[in-house]
Amino acid sequence: MFGDVRLRMFDDRDVDMLRELSTDPYVPTIGTLPSHASRDDALAYLQRQRQRLRTGAGYPFCVADRVTDEALGTAGLNFTAPASGRASAGYSVAPRHRGRGVAAQALVALTRFAWTVPGLARVELYIEPWNVASVRTAERAGYEREGLLRSHQEIGGRRVDMLLYAAIRPSNVSGNAGA
Template sequence: MRGLATPTLLGEQVTLREYRDDDRQLVLSVVHDPLIPLMTTVPQTACTTEVQAYIERQRRRASNGDGFQFVVVENALGRAVGQVGITFREQNHERASVGYWIAPQFRGHRYAAGALRTLADWALHSLTVERLELYVEPWNEASCRTAESAGFEREGLLRRWERVGSERRDMYMYSLVRQ
């Protein structure tokens, strides 16, 4: 499904919307985070060109048919606080993985859980997605709680599943399936 457009999704606590040029500050706020650039395509420097290229890549994912990347905006003050996205894992788009990050200064307010619930509800009811998958490092208890609060169930431990920086790491697999 090429040529898709990123919709705006309104949740109880957050709104999910397409990336805009003025989201550079949000991306800049996480370039030096110890994990986000290692696990995502967020640049590891504050280079304006690289940050703009990152934003452009996020915007193209829907039109390329790869998935959807959203900026997470808190509803109360309208501030961009993070990102949540879905990446299709099968050509028919029935299985997809979900990822998210919240900028350090906005963590602890349950924005990730709100974003994950909003995205999952939309994906399972408005798209052809039958199964959403989410991977979390075992030490990341906050992310485990986020996944579970959004209705995801832990299925097991995937040993040496994902490269994070220079090493392969174990990940818990979580899933949420269409009922």
């Protein structure tokens, strides 16, 4: 919980938010939500998130309004190499809920959650340089820019550069088993 938002598990009633999110042309290129998702597509996406949670591949959360519980977007941690002590984070906000800093609040909440995961020392963000809203989100949430990773990965069928941002576990916060 931070500011106006709360992170919670996904629920089938979040399909409308996911369908709206899927109309953003960039979102389908960076995750598994297909473009202009149908209700079944959105439900299948939710199943994949539950599977990721079950297998330990990540912690996918719905970003919800703290007061009304309305779904606003997504935020999650991804573990590609769990023994490394590193995770990457991702976030998105449905188009009609943008423009009021929801992602930065969600990222603060997600990062606080990350420090409850035993052994996690570092959370990374990979951001395309043109994505100013995401860069601002990272900086607002206290992430530091560490460099530009040239030709880092393929997105939308082309190799792209990525800015690397990271937060490291504060020295006064130890992980506990209650994550």
